[in-house]
Amino acid sequence: xxxxxxxxxxxxxxxxxxxxxxxxxxxxxxxxxxxxxxxxxxxxxxxxxxxxxxxxxxxxxxxxxxxxxxxxxxxxxxxxxxxxxxxxxxxxxxxxxxxxxxxxxxxxxxxxxxxxxxxxxxxxxxxxxxxxxxxxxxxxxxxxxxxxxxxxxxxxxxxxxxxxxxxxxxxxxxxxxxxxxxxxxxxxxxxxxxxxxxxxxxxxxxxxxxxxxxxxxxxxxxxxxxxxxxxxxxxxxxxxxxxxxxxxxxxxxxxxxxxxxxxxxxxxxxxxxxxxxxxxxxxxxxxxxxxxxxxxxxxxxxxxxxxxxxxxxxxxxxxxxxxxxxxxxxxxxxxxxxxxxxxxxxxxxxxxxxxxxxxxxxxxxxxxxxxxxxxxxxxxxxxxxxxxxxxxxxxxxxxxxxxxxxxxxxxxxxxxxxxxxxxxxxxxxxxxxxxxxxxxxxxxxxx
Numbered sequence: 001x002x003x004x005x006x007x008x009x010x011x012x013x014x015x016x017x018x019x020x021x022x023x024x025x026x027x028x029x030x031x032x033x034x035x036x037x038x039x040x041x042x043x044x045x046x047x048x049x050x051x052x053x054x055x056x057x058x059x060x061x062x063x064x065x066x067x068x069x070x071x072x073x074x075x076x077x078x079x080x081x082x083x084x085x086x087x088x089x090x091x092x093x094x095x096x097x098x099x100x101x102x103x104x105x106x107x108x109x110x111x112x113x114x115x116x117x118x119x120x121x122x123x124x125x126x127x128x129x130x131x132x133x134x135x136x137x138x139x140x141x142x143x144x145x146x147x148x149x150x151x152x153x154x155x156x157x158x159x160x161x162x163x164x165x166x167x168x169x170x171x172x173x174x175x176x177x178x179x180x181x182x183x184x185x186x187x188x189x190x191x192x193x194x195x196x197x198x199x200x201x202x203x204x205x206x207x208x209x210x211x212x213x214x215x216x217x218x219x220x221x222x223x224x225x226x227x228x229x230x231x232x233x234x235x236x237x238x239x240x241x242x243x244x245x246x247x248x249x250x251x252x253x254x255x256x257x258x259x260x261x262x263x264x265x266x267x268x269x270x271x272x273x274x275x276x277x278x279x280x281x282x283x284x285x286x287x288x289x290x291x292x293x294x295x296x297x298x299x300x301x302x303x304x305x306x307x308x309x310x311x312x313x314x315x316x317x318x319x320x321x322x323x324x325x326x327x328x329x330x331x332x333x334x335x336x337x338x339x340x341x342x343x344x345x346x347x348x349x350x351x352x353x354x355x356x357x358x359x360x361x362x363x364x365x366x367x368x369x370x371x372x373x374x375x376x377x378x379x380x381x382x383x384x385x386x387x388x389x390x391x392x393x394x395x396x397x398x399x400x401x402x403x404x405x406x407x408x409x410x411x412x413x414x415x416x417x418x419x420x421x422x423x424x425x426x427x428x429x430x431x432x433x434x435x436x437x438x439x440x441x442x443x444x445x446x447x
Contacts (some may be wrong), residue, residue: 007159007171010035010057013076013257014163017061018086022165026091030164032298032337033059033076038156041128043136044148051125062183062341063087065095071341090352094313099325102299105166109302113286117174118157121203127395128153128429130319131209135181138213139196142183143411144221149182149193151213155203160337168300177203181213185220187420192226194219200429201289219372222393229394229446235368236409236442237361239392240427242371243351243434250281250380251327251432252345254316256323256334265384265414266314274314277353281309283318285333285347287388292347292431296333299342303333308349312418351434361423363398369444370395371393371409383412408445413421416442 014031014138021029035057041325042050057076061083062069071092072083136151154177161171180197196216198207238246258264266274284305291317295301299321308316308335317327320335321342362370375389391405416439 001314002079004092007033007035007161007173010076010159010161011163011169011171013059013080014161015169016057016080016411017084018163018165020080020363021038021061021087024081024084024088026065026084026088026165027166028064029062030162030299031059031061031104033057033161035159036156037158038154039123039125039128040154041132041148042150042152043129043132043141046133046136048129049150060337061087063091064101064387065091067098067100068092068094069097069100070094092316097320097322101321101325102164103301103321103331103335105168107170107333108164108166108300109170109296110171111228112170113294113302115286115293116289117172117201117293119175119177119202121175123155123177123203127408132181135179135209135216136183136206138210139181139183139217140213142214142217142221143315144185144224145183145217146187146191148185148221149184149195151181152179153209154178162268162296162298162300164300168263170296172295172298175201177201177206179206179212181210181216183216183220186224191226192220194223195397199291201291205289205429218223221395223391223403223405226391226403227394228406229369229404229444231447232447233441235365235438235443236444237365237368237370237395237438238439239370239372239432240425240436244430246416246437247281247349247351247432247434249379249381250309250351250417251349252316253384253413255316256317256319256327256329258345258381259317260323260326263382265382269314270317272314273312273418274414275309275312276422277311277418279309279417280307280334280352281350282306282352283308283334283346283349290348290431291429294347297335298337299331299332299335301331301335303347307331314404318346320344346432348428349432350426350428351422351437353424353426353435356421356423358423358425361436361438362400363393363422365438366397367397368395369407369409370400374409379413386411386413386416399424406446410443410445411439
């Protein structure tokens, strides 16, 4: 895998696409090219199961003819003129959309921030194999672990180039490295599975494979012999792995596109209290080495760090240009390119840490449920209704007493966030991050 991603050819390509679109009759256009290179190795029970290496260069063109828009995607080698003519022809017969268009030129990035997103370290397939094997061996060495679901290691590089008919041309590259392992503890119908993983932009920051394996094994063994609990009401503490999902639900509810479609349960809550005073939520696209950092969004707009929720009060929606115009607002640089379309999304989102430690949070609960995994899709983003299968550990007298499974936890996200308390153990090494979270008084459906 090359240590660099020369994007000069892609820059020429997207600029040519934009020029061809204008010649074909588009009033405005933008084009994006995405280059990716990746290598990954998967092992199981000490043997290599799969080795993958992939490379791709893809382009997409979006054209505007009056209030009509159309887009096409292709490989980078596709004929520029043909793509442009097809896109313009499609736009001319598309329905009008008064909210579509390029971002205001005054909002476009002028000078890219240096975010340290690219690590040129070369990791060979042999090294990836070694790391995956070491992680699996460490997991299998934990007493009680009986089988492996597999261990993997990967390395990848990506580059993005964007050009618009308003004169913007920008590009950036990003690297990603990962390790993961999943193992099984127990026998027969009493088997339990768990996992651990690490993903970083810089190779040197990856967690050691031995540590990843040991944690996965210990997690799996600790889940053995789970119990079921009676139906009732209890305080629920979400492990950070599950709490990140709660942050994701919040991001979906304050997405400007969902608000414009009236499919968010917080659509009428701007400037109002949506969470407890202990909840502050930030979103920062310019975080150094952030998993979701970017110098500009999918429309060329440089975002800035925003306090989305300040001590429980909703302050911003995630906005792309079209979502912002539909809501009578201005984009805040959260347009995310998905193929040839643009929609708003979060970047480095974090529920900020509170003051209490996770250990003290558990100690303060006499009887409750510590959730380490949720199952199912029981979240209604229109009403906020929340009902998920869950497993984890029962809390008795401030301690994790025994594993539990086959439980359903239920409430409404609107009420959950108003009763939410964050711990102080936030790990920002995730694009969507959250500390341990306590939600008081949830319904537990068990035996």
